[in-house]
Amino acid sequence: GIQVEQSPPDLILQEGANSTLRCNFSDSVNNLQWFHQNPWGQLINLFYIPSGTKQNGRLSATTVATERYSLLYISSSQTTDSGVYFCAPPEWGNTPLVFGKGTRLSVIA
């Protein structure tokens, strides 16, 4: 099945800093989602991004499906951005989603 690798595994930022999270996947995909898991375990949808670039406030994401990677950009980070970020392409068709181990982000005031 498809393999997902995320980097870095851990990231500590000062509030206000910018960061880039990377997601590599082993096979071609027709969609991909980014999630933020908050400290209470809730997975929050950030982006559905099979290709191209999308922006939502301080967050943006880019997927280059032909090169099998996606990037999540966080600008002007805030303490509320802390948590684990997952990318998840589907195993087949549109589901089920395959998750990597995530990037654990800690933003310090």
Added chain:
Amino acid sequence: DAGVTQSPTHLIKTRGQHVTLRCSPISGHKSVSWYQQVLGQGPQFIFQYYEKEERGRGNFPDRFSARQFPNYSSELNVNALLLGDSALYLCASSWSDTQYFGPGTRLTVL
């Protein structure tokens, strides 16, 4: 609209017991998927149901079973609980290509 809801929020069981977890999808969503997330890992797919039919099953033992009801809500059942079943169980409903997750049920097996 309400999001995906799950019950109970937390659950403590002992080895060998049985557990039932419940999920209500977002109104209008006909597909429900279940995932297991153990500490430090990403969620792992268990089951997907669409229109009350099983559409996919992950690599989990037969102790795990699920079903979907006519109102599209779903139950996940786990028999003969093991310590290793301790995890956060997540339910997701989907519309088109996007999955939306509930808050999860945290199961502890002692």
